[in-house]
Amino acid sequence: xxxxxxxxxxxxxxxxxxxxxxxxxxxxxxxxxxxxxxxxxxxxxxxxxxxxxxxxxxxxxxxxxxxxxxxxxxxxxxxxxxxxxxxxxxxxxxxxxxxxxxxxxxxxxxxxxxxxxxxxxxxxxxxxxxxxxxxxxxxxxxxxxxxxxxxxxxxxxxxxxxxxxxxxxxxxxxxxxxxxxxxxxxxxxxxxxxxxxxxxxxxxxxxxxxxxxxxxxxxxxxxxxxxxxxxxxxxxxxxxxxxxxxxxxxxxxxxxxxxxxxxxxxxxxxxxxxxxxxxxxxxxxxxxxxxxxxxxxxxxxxxxxxxxxxxxxxxxxxxxxxxxxxxxxxxxxxxxxxxxxxxxxxxxxxxxxxxxxxxxxxxxxxxxxxxxxxxxxxxxxxxxxxxxxxxxxxxxxxxxxxxxxxxxxxxxxxxxxxxxxxxxxxxxx
Amino acid sequence: xxxxxxxxxxxxxxxxxxxxxxxxxxxxxxxxxxxxxxxxxxxxxxxxxxxxxxxxxxxxxxxxxxxxxxxxxxxxxxxxxxxxxxxxxxxxxxxxxxxxxxxxxxxxxxxxxxxxxxxxxxxxxxxxxxxxxxxxxxxxxxxxxxxxxxxxxxxxxxxxxxxxxxxxxxxxxxxxxxxxxxxxxxxxxxxxxxxxxxxxxxxxxxxxxxxxxxxxxxxxxxxxxxxxxx
Numbered sequence: 001x002x003x004x005x006x007x008x009x010x011x012x013x014x015x016x017x018x019x020x021x022x023x024x025x026x027x028x029x030x031x032x033x034x035x036x037x038x039x040x041x042x043x044x045x046x047x048x049x050x051x052x053x054x055x056x057x058x059x060x061x062x063x064x065x066x067x068x069x070x071x072x073x074x075x076x077x078x079x080x081x082x083x084x085x086x087x088x089x090x091x092x093x094x095x096x097x098x099x100x101x102x103x104x105x106x107x108x109x110x111x112x113x114x115x116x117x118x119x120x121x122x123x124x125x126x127x128x129x130x131x132x133x134x135x136x137x138x139x140x141x142x143x144x145x146x147x148x149x150x151x152x153x154x155x156x157x158x159x160x161x162x163x164x165x166x167x168x169x170x171x172x173x174x175x176x177x178x179x180x181x182x183x184x185x186x187x188x189x190x191x192x193x194x195x196x197x198x199x200x201x202x203x204x205x206x207x208x209x210x211x212x213x214x215x216x217x218x219x220x221x222x223x224x225x226x227x228x229x230x231x232x233x234x235x236x237x238x239x240x241x242x243x244x245x246x247x248x249x250x251x252x253x254x255x256x257x258x259x260x261x262x263x264x265x266x267x268x269x270x271x272x273x274x275x276x277x278x279x280x281x282x283x284x285x286x287x288x289x290x291x292x293x294x295x296x297x298x299x300x301x302x303x304x305x306x307x308x309x310x311x312x313x314x315x316x317x318x319x320x321x322x323x324x325x326x327x328x329x330x331x332x333x334x335x336x337x338x339x340x341x342x343x344x345x346x347x348x349x350x351x352x353x354x355x356x357x358x359x360x361x362x363x364x365x366x367x368x369x370x371x372x373x374x375x376x377x378x379x380x381x382x383x384x385x386x387x388x389x390x391x392x393x394x395x396x397x398x399x400x401x402x403x404x405x406x407x408x409x410x411x412x413x414x415x416x417x418x419x420x421x422x423x424x425x426x427x428x429x
Numbered sequence: 430x431x432x433x434x435x436x437x438x439x440x441x442x443x444x445x446x447x448x449x450x451x452x453x454x455x456x457x458x459x460x461x462x463x464x465x466x467x468x469x470x471x472x473x474x475x476x477x478x479x480x481x482x483x484x485x486x487x488x489x490x491x492x493x494x495x496x497x498x499x500x501x502x503x504x505x506x507x508x509x510x511x512x513x514x515x516x517x518x519x520x521x522x523x524x525x526x527x528x529x530x531x532x533x534x535x536x537x538x539x540x541x542x543x544x545x546x547x548x549x550x551x552x553x554x555x556x557x558x559x560x561x562x563x564x565x566x567x568x569x570x571x572x573x574x575x576x577x578x579x580x581x582x583x584x585x586x587x588x589x590x591x592x593x594x595x596x597x598x599x600x601x602x603x604x605x606x607x608x609x610x611x612x613x614x615x616x617x618x619x620x621x622x623x624x625x626x627x628x629x630x631x632x633x634x635x636x637x638x639x640x641x642x643x644x645x646x647x648x649x650x651x652x653x654x655x656x657x658x659x
Contacts, residue, residue: 048548049535057530333526336487337540337587338515340508421487425522 033060033067051343055350062323066355069319073359073401076312078367080305081397085371085389087301091288099225100257101165104135105250105267105280114246116276126266128259129252131162134234136248140204140213142194149380150190150228152204152213154237155251157185163253164221172198172219181236183218187227189377189385191220202230211240226385250278309400316408320352324412331416332424341417348416349409356405364397434594434627435461435484440493442479442650453479455650456493461643463594466621466628468641475647477631478599484629485518485597486510498594515543519588521598521617525580527572533559533583534568540591558586562616578609585616589626596620598630602637614640 037060044053060066105123107113117134124132138152157178170188177185184202196202196217204213215232234247254263260282267280324331331344368389376384442454454476461467469477482488483495486502495502498517505513527536537558541551559565562582572580581601588596598617602610618640620626630641638644639658646654 044535048551049531049538049542051542054531054542061530329524329526330528333520333522333528334539335511336485336514336520338511338543340511343543422482425526 031063031067033063033070036060037063051347052350055347055354058327058347059351059354062326065319065323069316069355070359070362072315072319073312073356073404074363074366076308076315077360077363077397077401078370080308080312080400081364081367081389081393082371083301083305083308084393084396085367085387086384087298087305088390088393089384089387090297090301099283100260101253102163102283103252103254103260103264103267103280104283104286105252105278106248106286108277108279111249113276114244114248115250115278117245117247119250119271119276119278120247122270123250123252123267126263126270128254128263128266130255131159131253133159133163133251134247134249135251136234136237137208138204138206138213138232138237139208140206142202142204144205148204150187150230152184152230152232154234154248155231156234157231160185160231160251163251165253167221167224167227170220170222172217174219177218180216180218181233181239182214182216183232184215185219185221185231186217187224187229188220188222189227190230191217193378209237209241211237213240228385250280252280309404312400313404313407316352316356316404317411319355320348320408320412321415323351324348324416328416328419328424332419332421335419335424336421344416345409345413348413349406352409352412353402353405356401356408360398360401363401364394367397368394432463433460434463434498435459435629436494436496437484438494440480440483440495441491442476442483442488443491452650454483454490457647457650457652458493459645459652459655461627461629463627464621464625465643466618466641467630467643467645468638469629469631469645469647470633470635470638471647471653476650477645477647480647481597481599481629481631485520485595486514512543515540515591517593517595519585519591519593519596521581521584521588521596521601523600523603525572525577525584525604527580527583527587529572532569532571533564533575533579533586536572536583537568537587537590540587544591554590555586558590559583561589562586563612576609577605578612581605581609581613582616585613585620589620589624594627596626596628598628600631600633602632602634610634610637 036056040053040056040060044050044057047053105115107115114136120132120134123129133156134154136154138154140148140152142148142150157174161174161178171191174185177183186196186202190196198217198220200217202213202215202217204215206212213232213236215230221227238244250267252263252267254260264280264282267278271278334344371387371389376387437460438458440454440457441452444451444453453474457476457480469481471477479488483490483502484497486497486505490503500513502510502513527533528539531539534555537555538551541554544551546554556565556568559568562585564579564582564586567575567579567583572583575583581604585596585601588598596617601613601617605613614637617628617630621628621642628641630637632638642658644654644656644658645652646656
């Protein structure tokens with residue numbers, strides 16, 4: 001037996017329909033909410049009326065309101081997931097296999113204070129250290145860009161080779177990089193982004209250092225957690241800056257993760273009470289410290305997320321209150337027919353939860369699809385690299401939507417529970 | 430005379446609004462026998478709807494006793510009262526009060542969802558009730574696809590689908606034209622006369638009152654006249 005379609009779908013469009021009318025007609029026809037109502041009706045026709053189908057029919061009875069509610073929840077969930085993902089991107093550096101084996105030693109006073117280059121001979125003799133290289137942040141701007149999205153570091157190429165645990169040389173020759181003091185070692189993402197090839201030159205304008213660089217690309221690396229960096233000879237930097245005999249930090253590789261803490265303690269102790277005490281820490285701890293210099297991004301994003309969640313709650317509670325208030329009389333009739341408070345609460349809860357869940361699926365699914373398939377690295381000039389919507393983030397979004405769906409049902413349920421049948425019947429008389 | 434199905438003793442209902450007290454019912458006592466079609470009449474504010482609501486278990490008395498089929502309604506808690514209403518009372522209201530998203534069949538089926546009946550049994554009961562009110566062929570129509578008279582007949586079908594002993598109707602013809610009102614009153618009369626249901630109806634309309642077997646006139650919360658129709 002065929003089932004009558006919803007009015008908006010079954011209505012034959014009249015010839016005199018205006019452009020706006022056609023738009024609304026199309027909106028009704030393609031609106032998934034109307035299809036849900038239609039499916040519920042088919043279900044009832046086939047399997048009879050039950051609490052579940054009753055809830056669905058009620059939830060989608062006002063298609064415009066249901067659609068707007070679902071879209072509100074969806075957009076809020078999408079925004080929430082986006083903010084949480086952004087926070088993760090900015091505050092949680094990507095983990096890599098080699099990170100547990102690498103240690104960075106910086107000046108104990110601050111990262112901005114250099115360390116004496118002569119410390120190298122002491123550091124490399126510490127038991128457990130397999131490789132060590134100077135590692136100085138140059139912070140130049142490439143090709144006159146106001147903000148270059150990839151970092152440049154001065155290293156000792158021969159020693160730096162021992163620090164490369166993951167990744168591979170995808171083009172050019174690392175030996176060529178070692179041999180030529182004016183060459184550089186570039187990440188594949190940067191090569192791709194600027195359409196560079198081996199032999200091309202990269203010019204940087206110094207921001208921290210009052211010198212500029214003109215480097216020839218000798219080799220390309222790929223397969224690390226961040227294939228953007230540019231590495232060049234520390235000797236070149238020394239030469240350009242008048243050989244001050246300093247380095248920014250020391251970059252160490254230890255024999256195994258087990259000796260990592262021991263090496264950190266030894267490095268710190270080695271320069272205790274010297275004029276340049278050091279603070280050694282794992283690469284990850286160093287990255288976290290570096291991130292903290294960006295400001296309290298976490299508090300900022302969490303604050304915005306809280307506002308989003310609060311707004312979401314207001315929207316959902318307001319909508320559910322309106323939906324229930326409109327039906328006070330019907331709920332009073334149900335009470336008169338013998339429906340108890342808990343059954344009415346179940347109806348309201350299921351309706352509220354259902355709309356919130358649908359909104360969550362649309363919003364979280366949409367955010368996942370957009371951030372998975374859009375090349376954000378290109379769109380943001382490399383500011384955002386991974387922007388991975390994790391299962392954990394999606395679970396947070398879903399949990400917030402579900403909680404709000406439940407919270408939104410409480411107010412109207414209490415109002416209905418307190419309402420006597422007689423009061424309810426008088427409501428709209 | 431049948432045994433009394435409703436026994437009311439010294440029933441009072443007082444509404445308190447701040448300092449003001451309004452006595453809606455003042456020590457009303459009466460008995461209603463099974464199968465009677467009792468018409469409650471009186472001016473606005475006389476307490477007739479309040480009396481109907483208390484007997485039907487959707488309002489509480491301030492004092493006095495209301496026994497329906499031997500059960501003291503005042504002693505039931507909210508949950509018990511809901512079950513009791515589902516099994517023993519059928520409601521018909523002035524404004525039909527059907528659920529707009531449900532068809533006539535589904536509206537009539539609503540009270541049965543609370544029972545242990547299976548889908549097939551529910552369908553049989555609903556079809557029987559709709560046939561009784563002459564709407565056996567309109568079960569798949571929604572309320573907005575039916576006239577007021579038809580909607581009220583659906584409401585009557587919903588009231589009797591659980592086979593309750595008592596049917597209460599609060600001005601059931603108030604929103605109907607004369608023809609539809611006559612049909613609805615005829616159905617209620619038939620339920621009382623032929624099916625043995627006890628019908629309790631509030632109305633302002635003297636023409637509607639003639640369908641009943643007994644008229645109770647309330648004035649200022651007190652029972653003024655108790656007339657048995659010829």
